[in-house]
Amino acid sequence: MQVAPPTDNEEARLKALLDYDILDTEEERVFDELAQLASEICETPIALISLVDPKRQWFKASVGLDAKETPRDIAFCAHAIHQQNLFEVEDALQDPRFFDNPLVTNKPNVRFYAGTPLITPEGLAIGTLCAIDHKPKKLNEFQANALAILGRNVISQMELRRKIKLLKEHDKNKTAFLSNMSHELRTPLNAIISFSGLLIQDENQAVDDDKLREYLRHIEYSGKRLLGVINTVLDINKIEAGMMSLDPSPCNIRNLMSRLNGILALSAQEKHLDLQTDIATDMPKMIMLDEAKFGQIVLNLVSNAIKYTPPYKSVMVSLSNRQDRLCLSVQDQGIGICHADKAKLFSPFQQVGDNKKTQGSGLGLAITKSLVELMQGNIKVQSEPQFGSTFSIELPLHLPTGNTPEPSPVDSKPLFKPQSRILVVEDNEINQVVIEAMLATYNLSATIVDSGEAALEVLQDEVFELIFMDIHLPGMNGIETSEYIRKNLSPMPIVALSADTFEHERTKNSPSVFDDFLTKPVEGDKLLAVLTQYLSQN
Numbered sequence: 037m038q039v040a041p042p043t044d045n046e047e048a049r050l051k052a053l054l055d056y057d058i059l060d061t062e063e064e065r066v067f068d069e070l071a072q073l074a075s076e077i078c079e080t081p082i083a084l085i086s087l088v089d090p091k092r093q094w095f096k097a098s099v100g101l102d103a104k105e106t107p108r109d110i111a112f113c114a115h116a117i118h119q120q121n122l123f124e125v126e127d128a129l130q131d132p133r134f135f136d137n138p139l140v141t142n143k144p145n146v147r148f149y150a151g152t153p154l155i156t157p158e159g160l161a162i163g164t165l166c167a168i169d170h171k172p173k174k175l176n177e178f179q180a181n182a183l184a185i186l187g188r189n190v191i192s193q194m195e196l197r198r199k200i201k202l203l204k205e206h207d208k209n210k211t212a213f214l215s216n217m218s219h220e221l222r223t224p225l226n227a228i229i230s231f232s233g234l235l236i237q238d239e240n241q242a243v244d245d246d247k248l249r250e251y252l253r254h255i256e257y258s259g260k261r262l263l264g265v266i267n268t269v270l271d272i273n274k275i276e277a278g279m280m281s282l283d284p285s286p287c288n289i290r291n292l293m294s295r296l297n298g299i300l301a302l303s304a305q306e307k308h309l310d311l312q313t314d315i316a317t318d319m320p321k322m323i324m325l326d327e328a329k330f331g332q333i334v335l336n337l338v339s340n341a342i343k344y345t346p347p348y349k350s351v352m353v354s355l356s357n358r359q360d361r362l363c364l365s366v367q368d369q370g371i372g373i374c375h376a377d378k379a380k381l382f383s384p385f386q387q388v389g390d391n392k393k394t395q396g397s398g399l400g401l402a403i404t405k406s407l408v409e410l411m412q413g414n415i416k417v418q419s420e421p422q423f424g425s426t427f428s429i430e431l432p433l434h435l436p437t438g439n440t441p442e443p444s445p446v447d448s449k450p451l452f453k454p455q456s457r458i459l460v461v462e463d464n465e466i467n468q469v470v471i472e473a474m475l476a477t478y479n480l481s482a483t484i485v486d487s488g489e490a491a492l493e494v495l496q497d498e499v500f501e502l503i504f505m506d507i508h509l510p511g512m513n514g515i516e517t518s519e520y521i522r523k524n525l526s527p528m529p530i531v532a533l534s535a536d537t538f539e540h541e542r543t544k545n546s547p548s549v550f551d552d553f554l555t556k557p558v559e560g561d562k563l564l565a566v567l568t569q570y571l572s573q574n
Contacts, residue, residue, distance in 0.1 A: 488517030
């Protein structure tokens with residue numbers, strides 16, 4: 037008896053088989069009927085759908101045979117998976133490979149075997165659809181073709197079965213995600229609406245200054261949390277749409293890590309955690325880096341470490357230069373991650389462990405992985421339950437070319453040109469009040485109009501030093517209005533305003549339209565940077 041060796045692509049073949057998640061499952065009518073049809077067409081008393089794993093052939097469907105599996109060493113199918121076409125043995129007793137095979141010399145007394153390989157879309161043979169008889173025979177052309185067609189239908193049903201399962205899992209995950217997102221959105225909204233309502237109802241000004249500031253802090257915190265959830269979902273969509281791009285610039289890595297540590301320190305202090313940051317001495321002072329995206333990676337990983345680490349323990353953040361690779365490590369003393377959860381750790385819309393005890397959308401690590409890969413890097417995790425986790429990231433380390441000066445920090449008390457003329461084109465009344473109030477904090481005022489047409493009318497008689505242009509305007513939109521200004525009027529800096537982050541990605545590479553871009557809600561430091569660039573006396 038000859039034992040069939042492993043296939044040349046055995047590792048990939050077995051992975052493909054396991055990916056169908058079909059081994060040792062219950063009987064299914066569709067596969068039983070395909071085996072029955074093979075038996076009738078080939079005129080054989082036995083027909084099997086046989087799947088070959090490392091040590092056995094297991095029967096998903098069988099006609100005329102009670103056994104559910106046999107050892108791989110004696111399986112005819114183990115020979116059949118070595119080829120792409122029909123494998124036929126007309127008389128096993130006359131075949132030197134099988135004459136003394138236990139399946140031939142004992143029950144089921146195989147004399148004739150014909151097996152068509154079950155070929156996956158990737159070209160891997162995971163098993164066979166086979167017809168077996170107790171007497172010698174040969175399939176005619178019609179029977180051989182029909183068996184091959186039925187074999188392709190077996191694979192089609194397995195593909196369909198897998199897709200249905202994936203859809204069910206997707207629906208389950210989506211339902212859990214929507215339930216979680218409902219909580220994540222409604223919780224800060226409840227605080228914003230409730231505290232705002234208390235302040236509005238306070239007609240007699242019974243709320244003292246301390247209580248007023250407390251309410252406002254709650255409103256600000258809840259608003260930022262709500263914005264963070266929305267931005268996270270939008271980031272996933274931008275990444276999936278291929279609209280996320282890198283914007284590297286010279287970066288003082290120690291200053292950046294210091295700022296990030298400042299953002300995270302309060303969360304660590306609230307849990308009495310020791311948050312440590314160690315930057316290796318061989319790390320260059322200035323590197324080329326997309327600060328926003330790298331900062332998001334650090335914030336996501338360290339925030340998770342803080343979230344899942346019990347009080348009075350520590351979180352360690354390390355940064356080093358390893359063979360011209362930027363290496364970031366975030367090590368916690370948290371609850372750890374079990375082996376089963378590691379497989380779905382970076383999948384969107386999934387949270388691992390007991391997510392009822394923690395806040396979050398389940399998107400942070402998926403975004404982190406996507407950002408790391410966008411930056412041509414890789415991310416790994418080492419973790420054991422109850423022994424904490426270590427996330428490690430490696431990115432290409434690029435240095436600035438030439439004598440690139442270190443970026444100067446924005447002056448916290450800028451001096452703007454006297455009587456700076458600013459035009460704001462914004463159709464939403466509340467947004468008009470917001471931008472007007474923000475400008476007033478720097479003793480600046482603006483002319484405000486609510487449409488592109490109104491802006492062009494004002495610009496016929498006046499020249500402004502800076503224009504803030506909403507993109508989504510009634511009638512003539514912000515892009516069309518800005519293009520007209522560029523072509524027909526005096527050159528003026530135009531800064532786009534939009535709540536649509538996708539529009540930012542679409543327009544940021546079009547300097548002929550906008551000089552800069554601010555996303556709503558406008559952050560104070562970013563508004564200050566724009567004002568300083570275009571209006572500062574310096």
